[in-house]
Amino acid sequence: MGAREVGLPTVVESREDLPREVTIWEVGPRDGLQNESSVVPVEIKLEFLDRLADAGLRVLEATSFVHPKWVPQLADAEELLAGLRRRDGVRYPVLVPNERGLGRALAAGVRHIAVFGSATESFARRNLNRGLDEQFAMFEPVVGRARAEGLDVRGYLSMCFGDPWEGAVPAEQVVAVGRRLLDMGCAQLSLGDTIGVATAGQVQAVLAAFRDAGVPVDALAVHFHDTYGQALANTLTALRAGVSTVDSSAGGLGGCPYAESATGNLATEDLVWMLDGLGIRHGVDLDVLVGTSAWMATRLGRPSPSRVVRALSG
Template sequence: MVVPEPGLPDRVTIYEVGPRDGLQNEKTVVPLDVKAAFVRRLVAAGLPVVEATSFVHPRWVPQLADAAELVEELAEGPTFPHPVLVPNERGLHRALEAGCAHVAVFASATETFAARNLNSTVADQMTMFAPVVRRALDAGADVRAYVSMCFGDPWEGPVDPDAVVRVGCELLELGATQLSLGDTIGVGTAGQVGDLVRRFGAAGVGADRLALHFHDTYGQALTNVHAALQAGVTTFDASAGGLGGCPYARSATGNLATEDLVWFLTGLGIGHGVDLDALVATSTWMAERLGKTPASAVVRALGGA
């Protein structure tokens, strides 16, 4: 039964990250033709944005070593319509050569994760990202920026929300058009979510420029989505079937499952444009190829997994 809640947005954008954030955490390397079919099926299910891959060095993420080949396989014209992640100038160069017009960079709100993941400091990461963003914009591409460890860090513990706002604002000042705030280890709670969005608002960054990227480690992802909706956020990252995981959190169940998000939004009467049956079929199909049970509760309920 659909029961709208007063004060919530009428419609949201679901930013599907399964082909990139989901598959990069799988132990097995998915064949190129399966990856391409996965992206096509997600698009056919009505997902408006599907992040296809990442142009990282194959040594770092061998699961996505075929990024250029995947883009070529999926391309339908001179400009590739799906966003891709680029870690540095070299990755951006490869993405632009492949015709990508939507790129994303990945920053950290904490020193330890910046050192471990970027071989940098929180301050110096901006020096690394500045030429990437500038060149992307000069080439006519738009840039999304991810900020990881926005609510908790496995080495440093709770994260100062003002530190997250500082990093986020710096990325927007570089030229990023959207900021995705990541609960990388899934420890965030609803109060923290609302507080962080309000802090960005106080810094002059409206909820329309923010996206939220939740992991469901402690089963709080949908509760956190609700808090973000109440704060005016209308873009949410999710991964089909709950694909992906977090190597930094014990028992992490991975990304918020797209199907669970769709079911939740539908119940509130919030538009999203996604065909749930087609999405469930797609996630069931991919889970079979990965030899695993979908993490999504909705897929298990509707797909018989």
């Protein structure tokens, strides 16, 4: 049964306090699959990317050039990019952890990259083996060379709302670290709720702190995990603050291999259902997307955590 057959909730006109259009930054092929206990064959990954493009998604984070020792699920990055059927109008960013990773990305013809930083000392130590300030020494040559080569660079900032070792993270600290990434040359900053503890009030406070620091809202994106069931509420709060780029993962796949309490990302299908009800344009065919996530769930051998996928494909 398709989405149109069951009837969507009443669609309202997109109000002045909401964006008219949202860019969905699909992270399922990278962030979604990197946390799998077994390696997904590259042929399945390539079909997944193809199906996501068929659904109308225009930003597909394809893979990561992190060392295979740390994320063996993405050790096939070169093979995947060599076999990728690129579509006109679709971006395929990749995560690049360091200069060696950037060299691999450039050799593979990548045009859009992302670096992954931390808003806290504890997570920077565990994820990057560097301190909060030391991480920038690793990012600066990567961002500088990427910009010189004409690449678009995104900055991910993890632990923006809570850290399992440090607790709640002050908004001022998040802004200070985030501004360094933007000042370094990142065109966009994605604010990550890595362990899924954020509430709407925290989201409002962090975005207000960036606004008060002079950071334009169109330079910000949000990346929520659904550990406490707050991802959609937090997304709506961000939309009302003017954010118009939202990270999500098809079928709700993903987590964080370095944060054991992190559960899946916001499901792209759940996001699309909400955007449809708000009258916000996004360009995604929900039925095709649901079919894609149901297909991937069978390949992974377990049901999709997305409520919309379960409702429309059950």
